[in-house]
Amino acid sequence: xxxxxxxxxxxxxxxxxxxxxxxxxxxxxxxxxxxxxxxxxxxxxxxxxxxxxxxxxxxxxxxxxxxxxxxxxxxxxxxxxxxxxxxxxxxxxxxxxxxxxxxxxxxxxxxxxx
Amino acid sequence: xxxxxxxxxxxxxxxxxxxxxxxxxxxxxxxxxxxxxxxxxxxxxxxxxxxxxxxxxxxxxxxxxxxxxxxxxxxxxxxxxxxxxxxxxxxxxxxxxxxxxxxxxxxxxxxxxxx
Numbered sequence: 001x002x003x004x005x006x007x008x009x010x011x012x013x014x015x016x017x018x019x020x021x022x023x024x025x026x027x028x029x030x031x032x033x034x035x036x037x038x039x040x041x042x043x044x045x046x047x048x049x050x051x052x053x054x055x056x057x058x059x060x061x062x063x064x065x066x067x068x069x070x071x072x073x074x075x076x077x078x079x080x081x082x083x084x085x086x087x088x089x090x091x092x093x094x095x096x097x098x099x100x101x102x103x104x105x106x107x108x109x110x111x112x113x114x
Numbered sequence: 115x116x117x118x119x120x121x122x123x124x125x126x127x128x129x130x131x132x133x134x135x136x137x138x139x140x141x142x143x144x145x146x147x148x149x150x151x152x153x154x155x156x157x158x159x160x161x162x163x164x165x166x167x168x169x170x171x172x173x174x175x176x177x178x179x180x181x182x183x184x185x186x187x188x189x190x191x192x193x194x195x196x197x198x199x200x201x202x203x204x205x206x207x208x209x210x211x212x213x214x215x216x217x218x219x220x221x222x223x224x225x226x227x228x229x
Binding site for chain 1: 145147154155156157159162164169170172202204206208209210211212214216217218219220221222223225
């Protein structure tokens with residue numbers, strides 16, 4: 001069975017600084033998707049960034065980038081120039097693909113200090 | 115547009131009531147999902163519909179009854195719920211064909227309180 005591990009329950013970052021959120025996963029599949037979702041207290045689960053396992057290039061979306069290490073089964077999220085609006089719970093998720101189960105990590109609560 | 119809408123936003127119901135949650139998307143997605151989420155926890159998958167057919171049921175109690183009347187609409191019928199069923203119910207959709215770009219997009223959720 002696939003598992004996703006987010007070992008840090010909470011992190012804090014100073015506004016404008018950079019923070020990295022860690023995630024590891026376990027799978028025997030070779031093709032899959034990895035995601036980071038953000039869930040603010042307003043509760044909407046928002047897609048931050050996605051990575052397809054067959055792509056070697058790390059995904060980037062503006063201030064958000066990932067470090068995808070397929071062999072190590074590691075998928076960390078780097079947030080640059082942190083903003084107050086980045087404060088939220090962040091979930092790392094693994095997905096084999098359509099019509100299958102999206103497996104989430106336990107999540108990490110990120111706070112941003114002004 | 116990656117919008118999934120859910121109604122109602124909040125719902126309070128007694129244990130003998132019957133109510134329904136509604137989810138809608140107009141992205142042409144052919145896979146739709148129901149999740150249950152407790153506070154400070156990750157979402158838990160309940161059901162998956164693929165091309166309007168139920169493809170995954172994660173051993174959910176029969177007091178939850180899903181329905182997919184068409185490719186844009188997903189309902190969750192609730193009957194005789196228990197207080198422990200109080201949670202945020204999230205709907206999601208994806209293209210359903212696999213391949214590049216396949217992603218689950220979530221709605222804002224329905225906050226359910228069972229008294």
